[in-house]
Amino acid sequence: MLIDVAPEHVEGWAEELASLTAGLGHLFARPEPREVFADLIEGLLSGLGRKNGWTMAERAGHATPHRIQKFLGEASWDADTLLAEVQDYIVGHLGDAQATLVLDDTQVIKKGSRSVGVAHQHCGVTGDVRNCQVMVMLTYAAERGHTFCDRRLYLPAVWAQDAGRRRDAGVPEEIAFATKPELGMAMLRGAIDRNLPFAWVAADADYGKDPALRAFLHEWALPYVLGVPVTLPVAGPAGKPHQPAVHKAGDLLHYAIARDQWERRSQGEGSKGQRYYDWTWFDVALPGQQPADGFAHHLLIRRSTKKKQLAGGRVDFEYAYFLVHHRRNAALGEAVCRAGVRWKIEENNEQAKQITGLGQYQVRRWNSWHRHVTCSMLAQAFLTVQRAQHPDAGPEPGPEDCTAADNAPGHGDEQGKGGRTQEMSACR
Template sequence: MTLCLTYDLVVSWDAELTALTSRIADRLFKRPEPKATFGDLVRGLLADVPRKNSWQLADHLGHATANPITWLLSRAAWDADALRDEVRAYVLQHLGRPDGVLIADDTQAIKKGDKSVGVARQYCGLTGQVENCQVMPMLTYASAAGHAFINRRLYLPEGWATDLERRQVAGVPEPIEFATKPQQVIDMLAEELQAGTPFRYLAADSGYGRDPALRAYCHAQQISYVMAVPVDLPLMAVRGGSEPAGHVLDRLLAQANAQVWERRSCGQGTKGARAYDWAAVAVKLAGQRPAEGHTHTLLLRRSISHPTDVEFFLAHARIGTPVPELIAVAGLRWKIEENNETGKDLLGLTDYQVRTWVGWHRHVTTAMLALAFLAVSRARLDDPVPGEHGTSTALSADQGKDHLPQERAG
């Protein structure tokens, strides 16, 4: 798509942003000063500022000091969860579809020292090694119209959760207890169900797909999902007992039957269609039954250029769901990676200088609003007439057979 950037288009974006921030500020704040600072902060996050901490944002915005921004993030009276609800409502108003997909993943903010809430030596997916960082489980909403964050959590390691002095200094609310990252995703899913968020699937990487409690919650709530899983995921063996998911791959390779695999795209990447060889096997999980009317399918994704590189996905979907639909959901998982990248590189998602629980939630949620504005603006460029988005879905897949060949197991 070629975009013709005109003066009128830029003016319309400015007017829409002003209307959005003013409407939300009127609901969040009683006094005019924080209302104005909130609008300035969102504009600053969207601006071309090298590092979007309070001082550089203040300098860009023409503030004499960073005090208005630091006051807004740390000490002013307002509710970050109320802003989160506004972000969700805005995203769903413009991007919501009945076949939307919720995508869970965590991202990290590398920090110095030990004062920032939740910071600890822990695994950092950004570098692939242990770093001094904060871990942030995030939830993205994706549909054919676009994708943006709609929920967030800050992971509180056990060392923080049990340290009363550190909790008090960082302002961690008393009811907050230690929770694993998958449990935090469960909590966010519960909030989305309560809010009536329209979605058809949950997608996530193996850090979440391996968690039996998250899978059990989805089964109990009849939530369909496609989550990456480890090679040792326990499955019911054909002759009883259990076996790791990797044995399914061994059987497929032993068949030496090329028709077991089918080449399909799981979505568009920066270099075009992301094509892989796929196989689908009906399976039963050891110790876990699917929801009524649902079944489990193990998807195997094999690299075309490196055939020994195989990734496993567990799908939980209604009986009769076409396999290409499950493949499309597996491909959508990368949308949250795009949100993480955009949030960090362009919108200052992790550029905050705040150290407290309240400050973290306020900054991150405001950055979520800035990302949502970008996503909605892009959707309007692709679909300039509201309501004429038709019936295209985020789950579209390649043309061809509705089902891949499937081996029955268990």
């Protein structure tokens, strides 16, 4: 659910915003960048249809965008120091020991070849291959709200290995090629080092299929719900001695169907109301990867409540697969809820692009990119905090959205099999 920001809300928050930007003035050595910083954050939160250097400069009363461009490109300040302040602000207002950290990437379509990291690569925004930049993002999803808390720019191999392009874009020498899951691990490691309070990690199959990311989460004994492809090798379920030792995850669907132990639960609220699916899970093992001490692995399968028209004209239920790494006393309901929390980062992607100018930058260099994106994250975090503090702006969906239901219709779907109804533990 997007934060729906009316002009009167932003006007009412002017004092809080001024206090926030003034409190971060110590990041800048001179008065001018402090002033431009405040102008920039206000511009990112304004009702401007397009939030680039020209429009925000005009709004701030600058004759040209030079001051904003200089602030993002040449002024003496550190984007990572601002990021630490953003994280402190998020934890100070939304901090929750039961929060979920959610990994995903998003793209910004670009022309030309000079903007740092731009390449002809897969673009999830359009579902095809095109010229774009890819940013790997981390969302902090808590009971009171959810917002971005970290970011990494993906540098494709064609960039990482091109000394001339790196030099022209100001890419630091220590930055080497890293996969998207590796960038995700770096952000999770940063969250651990900074003691961000959280309980679970969630991500889609592009991250769930990566064994190094899973190993990292096992090493740190972190519960997770990761989407996985049907080809993921798994062993199990237990008690089936005649089964092959190792399967693909999708091969276990026949076992789930034969067992027929599905529970209808909401995965959270969507644009049309609660998103109900049928769910089942059972214990599995990962060949060559042990869970953390006191943990277990389960394969969680989600089934649509109605048959649908699938690729090739086939009509059948639609299935999705998740690998759950959890403490042994965890319940199905909590795993379902955490799987639903993953969609919070999709909402943050949409919100940041529509409201706080995440992808509307006109910068090409490494340093400028990180500065703009971090400022956009601060603006988004401010909106999230204000929404949490001002109920008249409308509540964010809470953990009660992830509930069990007997015969829940869910978008007009058919009546479900009556699975067990159990109280959800609070989860974010």
